[in-house]
Amino acid sequence: MNTPITAPRDFGFGEDEAMLRDMARKMLSERFSMSRLRELVAASPEPVYDHGHRPSWDEPLWKEIVELGWTGLAVGEAEGGSGVSLAGIAGMVEEAGRHALPSPLVPTLSASLVLRAADSEVARQLLARVAGGATASLAITNERGSWEPGDAPLNATDDGEGLVLQGTARFVQDAFKADLLIASARAGEDLVLCAVERDAAGLSFEADHIHDLTRDQASVVFDGVKIVPGAIISREGASVLRSAWPALLTLVSADLCGASEWLLQATVEYAKERVQFDRPIGFFQAVKHPLVDAMVEIDRARSLLFHAAAEIDAGSAGAEVAARMAKSAASDAAAFISDRAIQLHGGIGFTWEYGLHIYFKRNLHNQALLGDGVHQRKKLADLLIGPVGSSGILNG
Amino acid sequence: MNTPITAPRDFGFGEDEAMLRDMARKMLSERFSMSRLRELVAASPEPVYDHGHRPSWDEPLWKEIVELGWTGLAVGEAEGGSGVSLAGIAGMVEEAGRHALPSPLVPTLSASLVLRAADSEVARQLLARVAGGATASLAITNERGSWEPGDAPLNATDDGEGLVLQGTARFVQDAFKADLLIASARAGEDLVLCAVERDAAGLSFEADHIHDLTRDQASVVFDGVKIVPGAIISREGASVLRSAWPALLTLVSADLCGASEWLLQATVEYAKERVQFDRPIGFFQAVKHPLVDAMVEIDRARSLLFHAAAEIDAGSAGAEVAARMAKSAASDAAAFISDRAIQLHGGIGFTWEYGLHIYFKRNLHNQALLGDGVHQRKKLADLLIGPVGSSGILNG
Amino acid sequence: MTEANLTPEQLEFREYAQRWLEENAPPPPPERLPITPIEVMTVGQRDYLQDWQYKCFAAGLVGADYPKAYGGHGHTGFQRIANQELNRAQVPFLINIVGLSMAAPTILHHGTEEQKRKFIPGCLSGEEIWCQGFSEPGAGSDLANQRTSAVREAEDWIVNGHKVWTSLGHFAKWMILVTRTSKDDKYNGLTYFLCPIAGHAGVTVRPLVKITGETGFNEVFFEDVRVPDANRLDDVGKGWAVAMTTLLAERGASEGAGSGGGSGSSAIADLIELARNSWRDGVLAVDDPVTRDAIIQRAIVGEGLRQNGRRARVAALCDHPMRLPLQQKLTASEFQQDNARLGVEIAGASASLYKLDPRAPDAGHWPLAYLNSYGNTIAAGTNEIQRNILGERVLGLPKSK
């Protein structure tokens, strides 16, 4: 609430960041059109929905993306990355969202932001691997789908040589695309963050059967997975996750903003062309005004997104507030434009073939991921108002 | 939720009730037009707002209303009233709301419903007085504006000859129009309900300075007011109030429904006549669709209103749920149409002279009275879902 | 508590219906049933549901108020009671929704004696499934945009064109079909037919896949399809008026035979149960006050819909006779959509799971119900059109189109 007015007025989004973003936009526009997306992930519902295949993704394109250095964006230059600001990264993730790109980009960036927050030698080695093209994902969510950084899904016991992990991490994003996992486990009073290779002994993946066609998700079972000391990223995992959390929220918010803007523009274009009652339907205020309201919501989310990125880049104490505001606004804006996009397209938007649903489902997934608007606002109330019962007057 | 489908399908609203309502409508339409209302309560804002005068009301009309027996509607035939069902009463209160009638009708009906619930000899004597034309109001609200029947505003001590009341009752409706007050006071473990004459020694009235131009409201100070045993209505006041509460909610809901329907129709008429951009503004969906949404909300509230009345008339266990649903729906419907009425009238609706504000403010007052939608839903959650923490699984 | 306006016969019929439903509850379905009839996909589902409708029909719970001459049971005021009891008993829905809630009432109103005798019995018994041919690609909610043509040739009409959004088309024997018979007059150039579908020469039914990945609605192509003039309903050029009868019948069918059984009253209980089994911020969602408020909002809307249905029959409490009936389609479809959306929110991360995932809450009901809910807010006149209709026909505001 009290952002100093001297914060960088441009969110730290200068020429370099704009150039990176424009290059990403250009590349994805050329290489990953809507028809390519439809063909790739939604040629038919059967493979994914009826037979439980994992949704397809464009691995050759991903290889190019890695070569362009996108996975190293959040890795510092010392570890071989490009050390781009989160403002710059947010701009690029918006483009991934706008194209509903199936890829481990967000999970890998998320993992690298956690590693940066850990600031350990192990973390730095892993960051160098990520900068070199390794993909990663976070295995930090428990059975209850808790978004509390301190609620680890796993238990760790010390067997003298290192740690042994036991338990199941749920809702691991793009798990089947990840070379390594960053897992959080409770070890007595501590919460440890460990690096686990995808082919580690005792590790198994159960694919979730999900609606979103642009990612995979898994429950990852850790059955006595051994962690050598050199794979222990941090023993203060809760505080590491907590400090990385605003950035994680910002990445998902950026994806939501990009996809939502795509839905808005697609619906606007449709409303200009589709004729009903002798008029393009965009003539009617029942179509026009909801689209304006959607625009207002998306713009709010987007401004809060870049504000959050700038606050995080500045190491501001307001980073968590800004990031939770961005995620709340982005989740709600996405819910609204997803809804109106289907409704205002009418029958055609309800068909599989037309493909609107790809964005609808990606948004629906991201809305819940890391907590929906209601969750963020509960946290914000604690931050901005103080915890319930803290007002100093005896209630009763 | 589980209303038996065998509840009276017509809400007990038969020919007699329709006739009573139609007579009320006819009388008020003839005797209490919008111009009369404006002239009476809103000729100028100064007397009420700047000089703190109490809003005017039509006392000769009220005398006729008393003669027609409206104050005795909720009084049983044994006490000289007409013993009309709450469904019938709801229909008449809707008409009072539709005409924004300034009068002690709702407070007096409320008091008589509490007296009926008390079912004591003292209560029966007082009911006979009400049937004879006495007006009444409830003095049961404390400093915090609590809508909990057990939260009495006063303290009672026994001086050997009876009780002595001390304290201040807040938000007493139409206090200056009431011949007698039903006050609730804490006496040790008990909550006593007492009848207090308006000229009792130790009683003083501080007029609240309020926005609503169609009622008065007061803080009533009880400074050692003596209550003889023959004025003690009940020593189980909390359960009496609790059993009357659904009916009290229903009366306010009826007023809200009537006033809201008036606002809807007034705005619809305006939208048919007012031309902008070469069209009556009702042509535009930005005007038409909100009015339809308001109609839907008002209809929901109205159906729930008569459901609540029927449940109460039937002595059903579902009465409280039905009444709280009605009040929640009526409060929210009123908020919405009040808002749209001003907005869609544009500049003219913003002027004092036009008079829309009289309904707006009456609704705003009634929305809060006995608890707004959020309050009712909190209570409903406890009734329909069970109290927080009652789900039997250990939270944590 | 008495049932004020019921005759002794009607009271007795209610008891009979309750008893019959208790004693004749159908066996569990061979495979999971969809939420509404328009999502019926498989032959297994169809056979099971057709069998159930036939049993209800034979027991007098369907077609209760239709004349005996047309296959009905010839009573008065029995159907509403039957529908209430079907709803209460939580039995499966009646599959022939288009036949019951659209075709039969339209034929009863506009048909010849011969048409009534020929077509209505199969609507009621469910032996002949019907589908609706109103929507066309590009025509949307504006019925007057119809382009599928019918050209007279001796005693037949030759139909060419393309219909979409045809629920149950893959199982239908008949279609209620609006065609263009004159290009000169937008509204008076339409004619209404009862068109054979299954196995009829020139008709191709192609299933469309919905956003859920399920089928259940179709495109239907007409290539020189021959329809006898005897299958024309009402006069040439009267198609728009006949279609209005159909749409009004459908909109008013909330308590008509079409909606017997099915979802609705249990939706809130389902949401509460979901919240009892979902976590939010370290507590059960059912203990989260914001979630509780949202569930109760839904409960109030649901009870409001029930009580609207009740008030619609008390003339003294209805200023305008169509005010409540015309709201039905709008309010019911948004009620279902809002319920499903809330369910998705309560389920949180688990709402990502498709119905085949063993961990999906309530077997994946919520996200599927949410996606499918757009079928109802779009079809049969989008809810935007419903708001126009209400604003114009009930509130008397000037026409928006």
Next chain:
Amino acid sequence: MTEANLTPEQLEFREYAQRWLEENAPPPPPERLPITPIEVMTVGQRDYLQDWQYKCFAAGLVGADYPKAYGGHGHTGFQRIANQELNRAQVPFLINIVGLSMAAPTILHHGTEEQKRKFIPGCLSGEEIWCQGFSEPGAGSDLANQRTSAVREAEDWIVNGHKVWTSLGHFAKWMILVTRTSKDDKYNGLTYFLCPIAGHAGVTVRPLVKITGETGFNEVFFEDVRVPDANRLDDVGKGWAVAMTTLLAERGASEGAGSGGGSGSSAIADLIELARNSWRDGVLAVDDPVTRDAIIQRAIVGEGLRQNGRRARVAALCDHPMRLPLQQKLTASEFQQDNARLGVEIAGASASLYKLDPRAPDAGHWPLAYLNSYGNTIAAGTNEIQRNILGERVLGLPKSK
């Protein structure tokens, strides 16, 4: 943290403005000030506010970027900084809002050199208060409906008609006035004048009373009012285009000189404070989770508005240059309205109390602010019209009218 794009002069100016405002905070007002300039009612309020604006002007915080020839201070990029500091310092608002945010920018764009020299200085210093004559009874949001006529007579124009909704009219020396000079062309038949008001023959200003019972806006009657042709702004028949400049200037004035000081950033803190002092269901409202959620929703919208203002200046993050600026009027007015409505809800039964009631929470602010908020959602093009403008000018949808 650096201020990326500021010049050294601008940075220095910010320090100066901060220091000046600290050292020159005005004394408390002699009577309670309203929430916005358009509610100024009394001479006491006016004098106090006019004095304050003059001090700010003399200090260089108003008119900072206007050329010196027109009474300004001749800088570049200073005004935005001054406005930010005025806002931050929570000092009283600038009273001459119409002069600053509407008249001056319009005259700068359309005026002759002589007009600029004559009229702009008084706008900036606040010595000459302006009002706006766009709205007419019956014309509403459609500027082209203007009926107030101006007829040429030698070097003068004779004006007859009736304007409403004229904030500050009772204190105004000048009015920006749109008149009809030709009936033949709806849009090209309008002409724009800078019309004398106070003490001018034939002009009658009658205060209108608002729904709050407060005055502050007026009706203005013109009876054979003589306006010199020298007071015509731009060409005869160009009135509509000039008025568009005015309205766009106003809509973009969020951070313009007109909004210096005043409410906004403190609104959320006020809501929280209110909730700390209000009871709900036996606990403080600030501890009620549903209330907390509602307050935080408002806080997010408020922060979003602030960050929109910031993003509007980063071209790389704005696809369409007018997309954010044109939202300002809509979003700011609804933000204020929604805040006030929530305050009323939190205050509960106490929201019934008028400002003169000693028990009224926050001196009766919330219900008054709520009622007054409709002034802003209606005036200067209703928010319905704002949504049309955004849909058409930004999204490129077809015109609704």
